Amino acid sequence: MTYFVSTKTVSEASRFSLMSLQTRLADGQKELTTGRLIDVGESLGYETGKTVSLRQEFERLTQITETNVLVATRLAASQAAIKQMAGNAQSFLDSLTGARESASAKATVAAAAKAGLAALTDMLNTTAGGEYVFAGINTDMKPVAEYVASPASAASTSVAAAFLAEFGFAQSDPAVSNISSADMEAFLGGGFDGLFGAASWSADWSSASDSNIRSRISTYELIDTSANANEQAFRDLAQAYTMVADLNVETLNQNTYEAVLNAASKILGKAAQGIGDIQSRLGIAQQRVSNADERMALQVNILTEHINGLETVDPYEASTKVSALITQIETAYALTARVQRLSLLNYL
Amino acid sequence: MSLNIATGVANSSLGANSEQIAVLSRNIARAGEANASRKTVNLITTGDGGVRAASITRASNQALFVNSLTARSAAASHQAITSSLNQLERTINDPELDASPAALIEKLGSDLQQYATTPGDITVAKSTVLTAKKLAVSLNEATSITQAVRKDADAGIAEAVTRVNELLRQFGKANETIVKGVQSGADVTDALDERDSLLASVSELIGVRPLNRAGGDMALYTDGGVTLFETTARTVQFTATSMFTAGIQGGSVTIDGVPVTGSSAAMPISSGKIYGLTQVRDDYAVSYQRQLDETARALVDIFRETDQSATPLLADATGLFTYSGAPAIPGTGTIVNGVAASIAVNPAVDPDLGGSAKLLRDSGVNGAAYVYNATSASGFSDRLLTLSDALGANRPFDAVAGLETSANVRGFSASSVAWLSEARKTASEDMDYSETMMQRSGEALSSATGVNIDQEMTRMLEVERSYAASAKLIAAIDGMFETLLAAAG
Numbered sequence: 001m002t003y004f005v006s007t008k009t010v011s012e013a014s015r016f017s018l019m020s021l022q023t024r025l026a027d028g029q030k031e032l033t034t035g036r037l038i039d040v041g042e043s044l045g046y047e048t049g050k051t052v053s054l055r056q057e058f059e060r061l062t063q064i065t066e067t068n069v070l071v072a073t074r075l076a077a078s079q080a081a082i083k084q085m086a087g088n089a090q091s092f093l094d095s096l097t098g099a100r101e102s103a104s105a106k107a108t109v110a111a112a113a114k115a116g117l118a119a120l121t122d123m124l125n126t127t128a129g130g131e132y133v134f135a136g137i138n139t140d141m142k143p144v145a146e147y148v149a150s151p152a153s154a155a156s157t158s159v160a161a162a163f164l165a166e167f168g169f170a171q172s173d174p175a176v177s178n179i180s181s182a183d184m185e186a187f188l189g190g191g192f193d194g195l196f197g198a199a200s201w202s203a204d205w206s207s208a209s210d211s212n213i214r215s216r217i218s219t220y221e222l223i224d225t226s227a228n229a230n231e232q233a234f235r236d237l238a239q240a241y242t243m244v245a246d247l248n249v250e251t252l253n254q255n256t257y258e259a260v261l262n263a264a265s266k267i268l269g270k271a272a273q274g275i276g277d278i279q280s281r282l283g284i285a286q287q288r289v290s291n292a293d294e295r296m297a298l299q300v301n302i303l304t305e306h307i308n309g310l311e312t313v314d315p316y317e318a319s320t321k322v323s324a325l326i327t328q329i330e331t332a333y334a335l336t337a338r339v340q341r342l343s344l345l346n347y348l
Numbered sequence: 349m350s351l352n353i354a355t356g357v358a359n360s361s362l363g364a365n366s367e368q369i370a371v372l373s374r375n376i377a378r379a380g381e382a383n384a385s386r387k388t389v390n391l392i393t394t395g396d397g398g399v400r401a402a403s404i405t406r407a408s409n410q411a412l413f414v415n416s417l418t419a420r421s422a423a424a425s426h427q428a429i430t431s432s433l434n435q436l437e438r439t440i441n442d443p444e445l446d447a448s449p450a451a452l453i454e455k456l457g458s459d460l461q462q463y464a465t466t467p468g469d470i471t472v473a474k475s476t477v478l479t480a481k482k483l484a485v486s487l488n489e490a491t492s493i494t495q496a497v498r499k500d501a502d503a504g505i506a507e508a509v510t511r512v513n514e515l516l517r518q519f520g521k522a523n524e525t526i527v528k529g530v531q532s533g534a535d536v537t538d539a540l541d542e543r544d545s546l547l548a549s550v551s552e553l554i555g556v557r558p559l560n561r562a563g564g565d566m567a568l569y570t571d572g573g574v575t576l577f578e579t580t581a582r583t584v585q586f587t588a589t590s591m592f593t594a595g596i597q598g599g600s601v602t603i604d605g606v607p608v609t610g611s612s613a614a615m616p617i618s619s620g621k622i623y624g625l626t627q628v629r630d631d632y633a634v635s636y637q638r639q640l641d642e643t644a645r646a647l648v649d650i651f652r653e654t655d656q657s658a659t660p661l662l663a664d665a666t667g668l669f670t671y672s673g674a675p676a677i678p679g680t681g682t683i684v685n686g687v688a689a690s691i692a693v694n695p696a697v698d699p700d701l702g703g704s705a706k707l708l709r710d711s712g713v714n715g716a717a718y719v720y721n722a723t724s725a726s727g728f729s730d731r732l733l734t735l736s737d738a739l740g741a742n743r744p745f746d747a748v749a750g751l752e753t754s755a756n757v758r759g760f761s762a763s764s765v766a767w768l769s770e771a772r773k774t775a776s777e778d779m780d781y782s783e784t785m786m787q788r789s790g791e792a793l794s795s796a797t798g799v800n801i802d803q804e805m806t807r808m809l810e811v812e813r814s815y816a817a818s819a820k821l822i823a824a825i826d827g828m829f830e831t832l833l834a835a836a837g
Contacts, residue, residue, distance in 0.1 A: 006386070006798025007379050009791045016787055040443055041765075045773035049766020051443050056454040056758050059446075063458035067465035131468055137727030139468045213727050215465055219740075222733065311443065344805040 014336040021329045028322040031313045040311050051310045058303045061296045064218060068289050070129060071215045071225050075286045077128035078227055079279065085123050086275045089237055092116045093268045096244070096261050106250045106257060113244035113264075117147050120237055124229045136209030136228035143208035143229035147242070154204040155195075159246055162191040171248040179252065181259040188243060188263045196239040198230065205238065206230055218292035225285050233274025240267040353396060355825050360398030361818040364391055367401035368811045372804050379799040382790070383545035386799050387537050406537040407797040413544065414558065416793045417551040419786040421571065421619035424552040426779035428504070428624030429632070433772045435497050436636055439490035440765050449490060449643055450761035452483040453739065457758065460736040463709065468726035473705035480668055480708075481693045481700075487644050491594065491689040494637045498592045501629035502599075506588040508553045508622045509601060515553075516568075516581035519546045523566055523577075530564035540564075550576075554584075555619035572615040574603050594637045595685030598629050632771060638749040639764040640688035644671065645678050646745070646757040648687065650738045652677050653711050653718040665714040670694045675714055681744030681753070708732070 099105035131139040208229040378384035459476035522543040529536035555571030568577035600610030651668035665675035672690035712719035721728040
């Protein structure tokens with residue numbers, strides 16, 4: 001039996017196959033040069049949703065890793081400032097112990113207290129990236145104003161008023177030498193102490209917010225990443241410095257003077273513990289941030305691998321595909337040329 | 349037998365040969381035409397022993413022809429679907445470009461994370477709002493692309509319907525010529541070819557089943573069984589819709605008043621370009637639009653503001669994202685058509701329109717009662733963190749969108765990408781398959797009924813020889829007459 005084939009079929013067949021080969025070659029070449037699938041959506045189908053999700057995840061983790069740098073900077077700045085405060089407090093405590101006996105040391109101790117208070121104010125006003133780190137969420141407000149200032153700061157005015165109310169004369173009055181140690185202890189534990197309670201502190205001393213800054217440090221961890229100037233330990237420090245700095249200790253009699261120093265030492269001891277707590281709290285936050293970063297770095301690597309696994313083509317496979325296609329096309333060309341020559345006309 | 353009769357026979361052979369040569373030339377001339385069929389001359393012996401070209405027949409194969417029609421219809425519908433879906437793909441683009449709504453939602457999430465870390469930074473606030481604007485615009489654009497695809501499909505259907513009517517009219521003429529020709533015994537092979545070629549064109553537009561009837565007549569039915577042509581052409585009607593928005597339905601195609609597309613069709617068509625375009629207009633694009641609308645609705649919902657008063661009295665209202673129904677919040681888990689078309693960043697938050705980007709952190713777009721950051725603290729990040737979390741929280745989606753009914757908005761938009769990509773992949777595979785089928789069935793038909801030039805050449809040699817032999821014969825008879833006359837002379 002003879003099989004009939006029309007001339008058109010013969011020529012069309014080679015044309016059609018050449019066309020499809022060339023389209024595939026163009027795609028193959030692009031895949032080879034870019035290393036990615038020519039049309040991700042069409043090649044992957046429903047799996048495109050997966051690469052989009054993976055890319056979303058990737059973007060989220062990268063972003064959190066980036067913002068964690070800011071968080072880490074803030075924590076480090078806070079830690080440095082707190083460390084400085086703790087050091088200052090310790091040396092002030094040491095100087096108090098030494099200054100107890102000598103009358104001439106009174107002035108030195110008062111000066112040290114003033115310097116310590118100024119340094120504390122400075123530390124509490126530490127900024128990182130343009131934000132006050134101890135301001136809680138009021139990051140654009142300077143948390144603590146200078147104590148010694150002109151006009152007089154709210155804090156120093158309140159201390160003066162409390163002193164006047166307690167003793168009937170101002171701190172600068174020579175009569176302060178007559179204050180008994182018992183009276184002074186009563187004042188320090190009463191009216192003066194009240195100035196450093198949470199409410200008065202926020203009114204006179206601090207513009208900081210009680211709410212600490214909360215940060216998302218990984219996809220599921222949301223933690224406090226700051227300490228604020230309203231914490232008890234900072235108030236204690238300010239209280240200790242202020243009682244030595246602003247109660248005119250130079251003029252006090254020895255007993256009363258010692259009572260002030262005792263009270264200051266006691267508060268400093270308490271503050272040291274509080275500062276330690278804050279340091280460890282921030283330290284834990286730092287640790288969690290760096291752990292989260294490590295974890296996310298691993299996840300990002302895995303995600304990148306997955307995305308590449310889905311969207312990229314194997315260069316060897318793409319290359320062999322292209323060379324195979326070129327061979328096929330060459331064969332098809334040769335075949336077409338021969339078929340075209342195959343005409344009875346040439347032989348008649 | 350007399351010499352005269354012999355001359356007559358030789359003469360008739362010359363005549364038959366010319367007839368054959370004429371047909372061979374016709375075959376060769378049309379060798380390149382797709383629908384040309386091979387014609388052969390049927391010779392019969394006449395009463396006096398001569399030959400006569402009685403009729404011309406064409407090679408045909410009804411089964412292969414119907415096969416090729418079916419393949420054409422299928423390929424046309426898949427081509428229409430694939431090209432429309434490729435247009436929809438512009439709303440996503442390469443995932444690497446992060447241009448899809450899904451990618452922009454993620455970008456917004458990242459910006460919120462950045463902003464929550466530095467809530468006092470107005471530059472970050474502005475760039476977050478800018479991302480929100482991009483997201484809104486991408487949803488608006490995706491909607492207009494989707495509706496443009498529907499409109500194009502609708503216009504394509506209208507064009508196809510006009511063309512079908514024209515083709516059916518021509519088909520009617522060709523059919524009439526054939527019926528008359530068969531009655532009168534004329535050569536109708538060319539008319540048959542033309543009718544087949546018209547039928548092939550019709551099948552690209554609408555799935556069609558031909559039925560051969562007595563006397564060369566042919567009737568046409570759609571693949572759904574509705575009469576398309578029987579003695580006369582039936583009228584195919586369609587009214588194009590001038591504007592498409594989400595929720596607007598297009599008209600259906602009717603034949604003699606009977607709908608053959610759309611939900612009301614009892615005998616719907618199932619292939620051809622018209623079918624493919626209807627699928628795009630009423631199915632793919634509609635589902636995709638619903639997914640966009642649901643995504644937009646979720647975004648409006650996520651950024652809503654709640655009354656912050658000690659005893660809240662006011663209803664929740666739209667926040668960062670507003671839409672045509674603002675300030676009311678769209679209902680939960682129920683589709684609202686057209687949200688994706690009208691979603692926009694609230695002008696009160698948009699710095700380009702004189703708004704304050706900080707409202708994103710503090711809220712209160714709808715008045716003082718809605719302010720979350722009562723003290724205007726610059727480090728207030730609670731609202732931003734809540735919003736950022738809400739982007740990842742599961743929420744209900746309407747089932748009509750054809751995706752999951754509980755998902756977070758990130759996942760939902762990614763699923764929408766997956767849905768479209770899968771539809772494209774399937775459509776493109778279907779198209780490849782049906783195009784190959786069309787190619788193969790066309791080849792099979794062409795092989796069975798087409799012209800092979802070599803064969804025609806061989807035939808021509810035969811005819812040439814036969815002609816030469818007949819001519820020789822006449823010359824020989826002439827010689828014999830001459831001899832006879834000389835002898836008689």
